[in-house]
Amino acid sequence: MSEIANCPVCRMDNTYFDGMLNICPDCGHEWTDDEANEAVAKDSNGAVLADGDSVTVIKDLKVKGSSMVIKRGTKVKSIRLTDNPEEVDCKIDGSSIVLKTCFLKK
Numbered sequence: 001m002s003e004i005a006n007c008p009v010c011r012m013d014n015t016y017f018d019g020m021l022n023i024c025p026d027c028g029h030e031w032t033d034d035e036a037n038e039a040v041a042k043d044s045n046g047a048v049l050a051d052g053d054s055v056t057v058i059k060d061l062k063v064k065g066s067s068m069v070i071k072r073g074t075k076v077k078s079i080r081l082t083d084n085p086e087e088v089d090c091k092i093d094g095s096s097i098v099l100k101t102c103f104l105k106k
Helices: 033-037
Strands: 055-057 087-092 095-100
Touching: none
Parallel strands: none
Antiparallel strands: 087 095
């Protein structure tokens, strides 16, 4: 029996195969194995992101747990993709930060 991947929406591992689809009982999401392999990081305009890309922040972002604000127009160099296609890891002003891809443009 093959291992079923975690849910691509909620990332929970309580998934099962019902004969045609993989199902997550936690969030109700249903997907095929082909859909799970297509998770690709995309910026706010739909451009595909890759490790090492440079991006620009499109909105002022408050950093949780800090008084730091990342201003709109800040250029971020050498991003690193994470396991979650909706997030990238980067360094801004010497601090390692995870940013959502919906606030970035290539």
